[in-house]
Structures are given as structure tokens and as C-alpha cells.
Amino acid sequence: MLTYRHPVAGDMVNVHVPATPEELDAFVSWAQRATERGPIALDTETTGLDVFSDGYRLRTVQFGDAHDAWVIHWERGGHFRRAALEVLTKARRFLIHNAAFDWLVLDRHAGIPLEELAPRTRDTKVMAALVDPRQPQEGGIGTGLKPLSAYYVDRTAPDTQGDLTAVFRGLGLTKATGWAGIPLGHPTFNLYAGLDCIFTARLEPCLSAELTRLEVRDRLVDYEHEIARICAHMQRKGLVLDEEFTRELDSALSEDARENADVAARYGVESVNSNKQIAEALTAMGETLTERTAGGAVKVDKAVLLALADMDLQWKRLGIRMPNPLAEAVLRSKRAGKWRSAYAETFLDTVDSTGRVHCGINPLAARTGRMSVNRPALQTLPSSDQMIRRCLLADEGHVMVSTDFQAVEMRVLAALADVRRMKEGFQSGGAEFDIHMFTAQLIKGLEATEKDRKLFKGAGFGKVYGGGISTLARQTGASEDEIRRAVNAYDRAFPEIRRASARWQREARATGMVTVSATGRRMPLDRDRAYAVVNYQCQSAARDLLGQALLNAESAGLLDAMRLPIHDEILASVPAGEAEEFAREFEKAMTFDLFGVPIVSKADVGSRSWGSLYGADY
Template identity: 65%
Template structure:
């Protein structure tokens, strides 16, 4: 830890020698995790290889700040664990554009996810540095996190305030900072060897780094919040939650979050609950309550039964509370100086590679406009949403080579409705909207692995009807079932790992091998979106892009150019997958994201 200019000169000599030997690991310590918080500061910048680590106290300013900045810019190849975070830190606090640093970066977290994408709860190692180091570097690799937490407590600090409050020269803090770059430097060659052993292609590694950079650019830009709308919305939702809690209380449910109270009341009202938690309690989660309230996953009426008022009240009380606290109030609490929030976009969030967005923005019901209304396009801009059409079914048709499904997609044109097409194949030309809904459920059951009970609950049909629909689906599209069995065999022969169309390794759980169809389709759909995002950048659209949401790209574009920009998004999201046309449709809204969902602004 350099303390003088002479020490800094020694660091400089080490840097030039180390970069000739190979990549240099880079890391930062900061005052917290919210890079765009107005009080956020960069405290130290660390450089290291497999033998040495240098902790530069950036917070001291002067020579320390300038040496650290210059060293980052002169490092030719960089290793970072969770690169997007440090890119954004150095971009905001040190004036080093992430576009300059990203091309020279290898993210060891990305490498780890491509070796095994599972989290510890799923039987994997996860992507955290210390567990990975224990697996690939040394089982006894020191973990100073617990020691640092103890230091925070001794100083009267918490886990949240400790990072900003601990003295800059505290030895445990410096040891924690320095070890991370040494571990990253040692982890890199081990992961590279493992990727080579597993046969993971270098092209997939490069592709994931490109997507990480694109997502980091979107995170840096952030989303403009309508504060005049979000503040009152938080208060209105709090009142709404209280109103529905009062309804639940009339049925004996004092706490809507108490599963035992809700279950007892529903049983007392004559409802039959059969599903249980691992602990043996009756389940009363959203999946159970929605059909009792006669609601589908998008909170639209199913029309299968008389809604249970208690189930409806519990659902709405919990949703209003969540929307008020997580979204409306959450947006207001996370604003930067420019009135923006900066959701973290994680390109490799799920086992299948599906992306996620923090602040709950990828979990909003597709019918919601209330929360989305709080997110604005730039002044003079409008919101554009470009969404793939029936991407899950198109990917399924392509991967499983489903003849009749491929014929429909190829000949049906942009307005082709795969679910009505399926209903007519099975029921004839007299197929109804209800038939369409039934066979849509059967199709999604194939893609997502939903069982008969789950599909019946979601569609409002009886289990007998769903069972017959699935049987009919298999008769019309026999290739799907055959492909699923073939993919399971391939996984068995490959150590319970299915390799996706793009070479992604997807470990299967032994008690859920049927999920291979879901994994294959989700992974391919994600990579179709990823390729489209790279095409968008090449077409000059990155400046308009704001968020990837499932199979949708949200954008903000000047009102006068919106039609041209929308057509370009559609072009980038149009391609062919094994002969199946992948198409997208752009919708131009008003100033708010909610305008695309029915809001009037």
C-alpha cells in the first residue's frame, strides 16, 4: 500500500514488469453498491497478479488519484471479477469511459458462469469470488469478509455503512482489498483450462463480454423517473394496500403475509387446498391464490369460477404494498442527481443465460401500466417497445424441427397466430377462442414444463381437458416429445449437462430432467435477443436502448424520428433460426413507458 511518491514509483515499475508477464487483475473498493448515489465515492483501486497486490488509496487524491487513473489506462489486458460494476465505478468516479476499458477486460465471473451457471441453491458453486477461489485456487484461500464485518461492528458501523466509514488504512480493509486481485489473477487460468476441457467456444466467451458491455452502457444511462407521479403513487398504493388488508381482516386474516392465517380462512370458506410447502404447510402463494380469485398470471379474469373475495383481497393487498414500496417509493429513494434510476442489468442471471433487471422491472405483469407510467422517455422523446412475436414457440419449432409448426410460421406471415393455428389443426375450422386458450396453455406447458395441475390452474380448464389437450398436442406435433426425449438422452450421456444450440452448458437436475425442453428453448431465445442487441449496436441504436425486458427491448427516441428508429429495431430483431422466421413488432407510445400499456401520457 503505497504511502509516498517513492512508493508510487515502485508501484509504477511493478506495473510495467507485470503487464509484460500477462493480464493484470483490477478491482475497486467504494462506499457502497449504488454507483449512482449522489454520495457514492471511490476509495481504493487495486492492481495485482498471482504474486503481488497493490492497493492505491484513490480517496487521498493528488498523486494517488492520478497514478491510479493512469495505471488503469496503461494496463493492456485486465482481469476483473464482475466487470460491469468496476467499469461503471471507474467511468463515474475516475473519468475512464467504460467503452475504453471493456475491450481489454476479461470478466472471471462470466467465465465461471459459462463453466457452470448454477447458483449454490441449485447445486452449483455460484459466481462469487471467494467460493470460486476455494474451488479452483485453494480450499484454504483466506476469506477476510467475516473479519471485515467484525471490524465494522467494532467501529460501531453496519455492513451497509462500514464500507464508507472504515479508516482507509485499516489493515483488515487493505488485506481484503489486496487479496481479491490476487485471487482473481489465480482464478483466471484455472477457469480458462476448465472452459477448454469442457469445450466451451471462445466465440461464446467473447459474445457474453459484448453483451455485458452493452448492458453496462444502458445501466449507466438509466431511466428518467416522473417524480410528480411516483411520489403520489406511493401514497395511493399504501392506502390501497390498507383498504384490501381491511377486507382480509373481515375474513379473519389479520396479516395477509401469514400463510397459516390465509390457509385456515380459505379452508373455513370451503376452498380445497392441496399443495404444501417443504415444511408441510398448505401453500397460499400467488400461484395458488390467483385461480381462486379467478385471475390469470396477468391479473385478467379467467371466467372459470366465482372469485373468492379473500383470495382477491390478499393478492391485491400484497401487490399494492409491493408496488408502493418496491417501485414507486423505491424509485424515489434511488434517484441520482439527474432524477434517474439505474437498474442493474445482469446478462447471465439464470441457468439458461436469461437476463434480469433489478428493481423488479422484469417482474411487472404484462397488463400493468400503473408502475410503468412512472418511467419517462427523454424530453422530446417517446417510448418504443420492440417485442419478438411468439418467440418461445418459434424457437421450439426450430430446435425440435416441428414440421407443421414450421410450415405455419413460414407461410402464415407476420400476423400468424400459432395458438389458433394449433386449435384449428386439432378442432377444425370451427375452433373457438376457448380452444385457442386451451392449446396455448398446452403449448406453453411444453416450453415451460408446466404439469397438468398447473396448466389447469392457469387456464381455468379442468385437468381432464388439459390432459386431453396435451395428448392432442403431441399427436399434431409429435416432434416435440421426441426432441425432449432425445435431449434428455444427450444430457445423460454428457454427465447430466445439455449443450444448447449456441454451445451453452445447461446442467439438469436429476429429478427434473423433463426441464431440458424449457432450458433449450429459453437459452436459445435469450441468445436470439443477445444477437439482436449486438445488431442494434452495429446499427447505431445503442443510444436509444434503455432496457432488455424478457424478449422486449425498451427504447427512448426523438418523436420526429420514432417511426424510422422503430423500423430499425424491427430489422435488427428479424432473422431466421433453422429455417423458422423470427420476427418482431415495434410499438411507439407516448412519453411514458406506461403509454404502451394503456396510460394516457
């Protein structure tokens, strides 16, 4: 048996690599003793990250505790697979860093259903995110195994992936091909595979102690593991891709990007990605550009260009100026190019052999716990889009159902800040209650107009999202003076919001600039952005309402229908003949009472494509 020894925090640890059936027996005996002592750390090495792609391979499965790790060569088949499967099925508890990935790998490539593995797992990445969700660039430790191990376990902990990348180069491989191409017996490959288990085993008690010290509730830790399991289930299920439509869309987006780039070229912009060329051309057209980047360059970002094109953030006309044709051409060319690469091409690159795409779901993507969908990032699509969403289909014989919280941001704000007038409105107004018109009439009287509604809607979202006067002016099309007056009137109508913000900021300053959510989530604040506390509190509570909705939906037997969590929405594929019944059940799952404020939802039944819920005809 090959055994590699390596120092970790002053100890010599062992990484064992069995080569014969007898050596595998020693591994199984170790695992039987180890599971009696406590959880076993578990990890996998694979050929890459696209778990559902054709040709994807599981290469090794490794197990370990604080002192010993065992790297089992799954690729060798036979006895090796049987030994690994015996431990995978019989061990009582596992520790995994970034468990959802390994759940899906072992589910698809080792036949261990995530339903069996997830209840026996503690995820050190989830634990770390509940200690401090910030990434290193934000001032935190991060949630990667390397930085966490260096902080909590051994400051000299090797960057296993970084060091292996150097090995790949030495073997004539790239980072993309290295995981599949490195020889199974390579010493560095095996050593680092085992060390990741040992670091995970040593990391878990440190994080457990830190969670206890910070008084993070055990219930919150368990809840996040349940949410991770449900999200992994949705990722495994995936969505049917309309490949023919997606190829046509890919071609159309390419043409759209080219045509609009040609329009920009007529105004002297040879590259729509050259801010310098765009700024010079707009100035030559008589536009006044006053905003500057941190480096002092003229700013011509999306927000600036949308304003010049007379469009809001949803690309709808504001009607307050003559649209600048260059600004619009640049925006449309860049968007078409981005959507082609980010969506159409990604769908086609990642579709599996059964015609499904399995978008990654990150249930803890932000400090607030907000979820995200990646590869591609579907949550960044504008709410008006039907074109990209049209690519994704419900199952054969099914239709799409989207169930969305109604005005959840404002309902959460009313509940958390105990805003009396808002709460009364929500309590008496029913599911269709329009908080923004209610606010406009409260301030302006019954003669309030749609323009007033839009103005006070902007002021309200400014409270929730922390938008400044200039940002709100761009979003609403109102002047800065109008927005300023609206915000002041908003504060007079709902004084509890400012008081709550001041209280949350005081509490954060007393606890090292950390605000704690209604569910006990710790969210560090940046000292120069303490005002963001309202956004953090509201966004975190809204996210946890969505998390609870996922759990409620599972309890109602709806898990197999669920496909994606998007913002405040659950997307589902349901049998066409039972769509209305499913819609009612999803609405029930997404109905709560939050500190006296009713949280309500509305389910929309579409046709087969996700885009049908946004106007597409299929």
C-alpha cells in the same frame, strides 16, 4: 511502504500499500513490467453498491498479478489518482471479477469510460458462469469470487467481505455503513482489497483451462463480454423518473394495501401475511383447500389464491367460478404492499441527482443465460401493468419504443425440435401468424374457437416451460381432464417435440446431466427434473436471440437509444420526430432466421412514459 504478506496456495504473496510519490513510482514500474507479462487483475473498493447515488465515493483502486497486489488510495487524491489513472489508461489487458460494476465505478468516479476499459477486460465471473452457471444452493460452485477461489485456487481462501463485516462491527459500523466508514489505512481493509486481485489473477487461468476442457467456444466467451458491455452501457444511461407521479403512486399503493387489508380483517384475517389465518378463514367460508406445502401446511400461495379469486396469472377474470372476496383482498393487499416497497420506494431511494434511475442489469441471471433487471426487478412485472411502468420516462423530447419478438418461444421450439408443421406455418404465415389458432385448427378443424386456442396455447407453453397438468389448468381455467386431452392431442400433432426432449435428455445423461444449447452454452439439469431440458433449450436460444439483437442494434447505431432488455423486448428512448424510423431499425435488428424458422419482431411507439405502451395516457 506498507507490505502485507499472506499465504495463498502454499505461496507467500505481497499486498503493497504505497504512501509516498516515490512508492507510487515503484507501483507504476511494476505495472509496466506486469502488463508486458500478461493481464493485470483490477478491482475497486467503494462506499457501497449504488454507483450513481449522491455522496458515493471511490475509495481505492487495486491492481495485481498472481504474487503481488498494489492498493492505491484513490481518496487521497493528487499523486495517488495520477498513478492509478496512468495504469488504468496504459495497461494492455485487465482481469476483473464482476467487471460491469467496476466499469461503471471507474467510468463515473475516475473518468475512465467503459468504452475504453471494457475491450481490455476479461471478466472471471462471466467465465465462471459459462463453466457452471449454478449457484451453491443449486449444487454448483457459484459465481462469487470467494467460492470460486476456494474451489480452484486455495480451499482456505478468506471470505473477504464476510471477514470485513466482522471488522465493521468492531468499529461500531454496520454492513451498510462499513464500506464508507472504515479508515482508509485499516490493515484488514487493505489486505483484503489486495487479495481479491491476487485471487482473480490466479482464478483466470484455471477457468480458461476449464473452458477449454469443456470445449466451450471462445466465440461464446467473447459474445458474453460484448453483451455485458452493452448492458453496462444501458445501466449507465438510465431512465428518467417521474418523481411527482412516483410519490403519488407510493401513497396510493399504501392506501390500497391498507384498504384491502381492512377487507381481509372483516373475514378474520388480521395479517395478510399469515398463511395460517388465511387458510382458516377460507376454510370457514366453505372453500376446499387440498394442496399442501412440503412441511405439510395447507398451501395458500399466489397460485391458489388466484384460482379462488377466479383470475389467471395476469390477474384477468377466468369466468369459471364466483370470485372469493377474501382471496382477492389478500392478493391485492399483498401486491400493493410489495409494489410499493419493490418499485415506488426503490425508485425514489435510488434516483440520482439528475432525476434518473439506473436499474441493475444482470446479463447472466439464470442457468440458461436469461437476463434480469434488478433494483427493482422490472422483469417480474405482469405484462398487463401500466402503473409501475408509468413511473419511467423517455428523455425530454423523446418517446418510448418497445420492440418485442413475436411468439419467440414457439418459434424457437419449432426451430430447435425441427417441428415440421409448425415450421411450415411460421414460414408461410408472415409476421402476424397466430401459432396457437393454427394449432387449434390443426387439431379441431376450422371451427376451432377462442376457447380451443387458449387451451392449446396453454398446452404449447406447457411444452416450453415444463408446466404440469394442474399448473396449466390453473393458468387456463380449464379442467385437468381438458388440459390432459389437449396435451395428448398436441403430442400427436407435433411428435417431434417429444422426440427432441427424449434426445436432449439422453444426451444430457451421457454428459453428466448437462445439456448444451444451440450456441454452446452448458446448462446443468437437475436429475429429478430432466424434463426441463426443453425449457432450458428454448429459453437459452431465445435469450441468445435477444443478445444478438442487442449487438445488431449497436451495429445499426442504436446503442445510445437503448434503455433496458426486458424478457424478449428492447426498450428504447428515441426522438419523438424520428420514432417511426427508429422503430423500423429496431425491427430490422430483431429479425433473423433460426434453422429455417423466421424470427420476427414488432415495434410499438408510445408516448413519453413506458406505461404508455401498456395503456397509460402519458
